[in-house]
Amino acid sequence: MRATTPGxxxxxxxxxxxxxxxxxxxxxPALAVTNTVANSLAMGLATFFVLVGSSLLVSTxxxxxxxxxxISAYILIIATFVTVADLVLAAxxxxxxxxxxxxIALIVVNCMxxxxxxxxxxxxxxxxxxxxxxxxxxxxxxxxLMMGGIREVLGYGTFLGWPLFGASYEPWxxxxxxxxxxxxxxxxxxxxxxxxxxxxxKPSVRDxxxxxxxxxxxxA
Amino acid sequence: MGDLVxxxxxxxxxxxxxxxLFLGLCPFMGVSARVATALRMGGANIFxxxxxxxxxxxxxxxxxxxxxxxxxxxxxxxxxxxxxxxEITIKKISPTLFRxxxxxxxxxxxxxxxxxxxxxxxxxxxxxxxxxxFAVGAGLGLTLALVLMAxxxxxxxxxxxxxxxxxxxxxxxxxxxxxxxxxxxAGLFST
Numbered sequence: 001m002r003a004t005t006p007g008x009x010x011x012x013x014x015x016x017x018x019x020x021x022x023x024x025x026x027x028x029p030a031l032a033v034t035n036t037v038a039n040s041l042a043m044g045l046a047t048f049f050v051l052v053g054s055s056l057l058v059s060t061x062x063x064x065x066x067x068x069x070x071i072s073a074y075i076l077i078i079a080t081f082v083t084v085a086d087l088v089l090a091a092x093x094x095x096x097x098x099x100x101x102x103x104i105a106l107i108v109v110n111c112m113x114x115x116x117x118x119x120x121x122x123x124x125x126x127x128x129x130x131x132x133x134x135x136x137x138x139x140x141x142x143x144x145l146m147m148g149g150i151r152e153v154l155g156y157g158t159f160l161g162w163p164l165f166g167a168s169y170e171p172w173x174x175x176x177x178x179x180x181x182x183x184x185x186x187x188x189x190x191x192x193x194x195x196x197x198x199x200x201x202k203p204s205v206r207d208x209x210x211x212x213x214x215x216x217x218x219x220a
Numbered sequence: 221m222g223d224l225v226x227x228x229x230x231x232x233x234x235x236x237x238x239x240x241l242f243l244g245l246c247p248f249m250g251v252s253a254r255v256a257t258a259l260r261m262g263g264a265n266i267f268x269x270x271x272x273x274x275x276x277x278x279x280x281x282x283x284x285x286x287x288x289x290x291x292x293x294x295x296x297x298x299x300x301x302x303x304x305x306x307e308i309t310i311k312k313i314s315p316t317l318f319r320x321x322x323x324x325x326x327x328x329x330x331x332x333x334x335x336x337x338x339x340x341x342x343x344x345x346x347x348x349x350x351x352x353x354f355a356v357g358a359g360l361g362l363t364l365a366l367v368l369m370a371x372x373x374x375x376x377x378x379x380x381x382x383x384x385x386x387x388x389x390x391x392x393x394x395x396x397x398x399x400x401x402x403x404x405x406a407g408l409f410s411t
Contacts, residue, residue: 024249024388028332032242072300079293086292102339105292109332111246177403178240182396189389197384 009128013136019112020143021188026112030144031181033103037160040148042096044141046085046104051113051140052133053081055121059129062122074117075108082107112140150184151175224353227346231357234406237333238365239399244333248366249391258370260317262363264306266356268328269337271302273355276338277348295338303328333362368398 004012017023020030029047034040054077058065065073086104089097097104107113116136121129152158155175157165174180237243244265251261275298284291306328311318328334337358341351372394381390 025246027245027249028242031245072297072304075296075300076293079296083289083292087289102336102343105339106243106332106336108292108296109335174400178242179396179399179403181242182392182399186389186392186396189387189392190385193384193387193389 006128006131010131010135013132013139014142015139018139018143019115019136020140020185021146021192023112025115026110026140027185028106029103029110030140030147031178031185033100034144034147034151034181034184035155035176036152037145037148038096039099040144041141042089042093043100043103043107044144046089047107047110047113047140048134048137049085050078050081050107050110051116051137052130053084054078054113055116055129055133056126058117058121059124059126065122070122071114071118074114074122078113078117079108112136146188147181147184150188151180155180224349227350228353228357228360229408231354232361232364233402234408236361236365236402236405237336237358238362239395239402241336242332243336244331244362246331247328248362248369248395249388252366252369252391253373255367255370255374258366259363262359262366264310264328265331265333265362266359268299268303268306268331268334269355269359269362270352272299272334272338273341273351274348275299275302276341277346277351280342291342295335299334299338303334333358365398369395372398 013019019025020027026047029043033043054074057077058074061073061077082105085107086097089100089104116133120132124132149159152160153164154172157163157169157171172180175184231237235241238245238248247261247265252258276295279291279294279298284294307318337355341354346354369391373391376390376394
């Protein structure tokens with residue numbers, strides 16, 4: 001396994017290997033609940049909590065979990081933290097809990113969380129697993145806020161409920177409906193791809209190791 | 221009987237799991253490059269969904285009434301075990317299929333559609349038969365979305381797509397257009 005520095009473990013998930021924008025994991029919540037900034041933030045924080053908690057526990061227990069049933073064991077641990085997050089959200093912010101609905105329970109099946117357990121937390125010391133989880137979780141929150149920001153500003157003409165454009169603004173209803181989620185993420189990826197293609201014209205800049213740009217180069 | 225048919229059509233077209241509820245996006249993005257593979261993935265999903273629906277009903281009716289806070293954990297454990305059984309069976313019966321579906325087979329467990337179905341079914345208080353129709357409708361809807369997407373992606377390989385748009389950006393925008401088209405089915409209920 002390639003050795004990495006603690007700083008890299010932390011920073012990688014935030015932008016360079018951002019779980020949503022580059023690795024395209026955890027798309028279900030990233031598209032489904034990002035019609036407002038407040039919902040995005042609640043979902044981001046809940047997922048962050050579950051990811052950090054599960055990574056800590058999986059990394060601590062990694063020598064006790066038999067290899068054959070590891071996936072079930074990871075899911076059991078994740079489901080426990082999701083139940084906690086679900087009950088806490090219902091108690092603290094009942095309105096947002098209602099708006100997110102079944103998607104809080106569905107944090108259990110966020111591929112990003114299980115992916116970090118299988119690929120990282122189950123093989124590394126606790127400290128590294130914590131750094132990785134905090135980095136990846138932060139990247140997830142950033143991606144959700146980007147999506148939520150774009151969709152709320154265009155779809156409602158507001159940001160966190162504050163009107164931005166005055167009464168004459170005609171909201172783009174499509175942005176808060178399901179197709180808007182697909183279009184927003186699609187255009188963000190196109191923008192990344194465009195940036196990557198500009199970057200390639202300057203050979204001195206180091207290429208991204210994974211993600212949209214790499215896929216584009218292979219298929220081009 | 222009419223209600224059951226509506227549940228099926230609603231889950232398949234109006235509230236399509238993938239295009240309206242964003243459930244099951246991992247296979248939708250990952251296994252939708254070829255129509256043949258998409259069909260098989262759809263079949264595997266229908267199978268797992270039907271089993272999930274029956275299991276969720278049994279758990280809800282006989283076990284979880286006295287301990288609802290254990291619902292999430294027991295759903296996911298039972299579903300994960302079932303998917304492992306399916307995986308072992310497919311590996312034994314059809315190694316080709318096993319190779320083709322690759323990483324996505326164990327990930328059916330972490331497919332939001334499976335757990336989503338169990339949760340929706342519970343929240344809406346569906347009985348055994350209603351649950352079965354809901355599962356079949358949802359599975360058919362997923363398969364439809366997968367196959368439509370795969371057919372379009374096979375076409376885009378022959379088209380002159382600008383280099384910039386190749387990759388997942390294009391797939392997401394196609395998905396958005398499909399989702400837009402499926403919103404038209406919402407009119408089915410008002411007439």
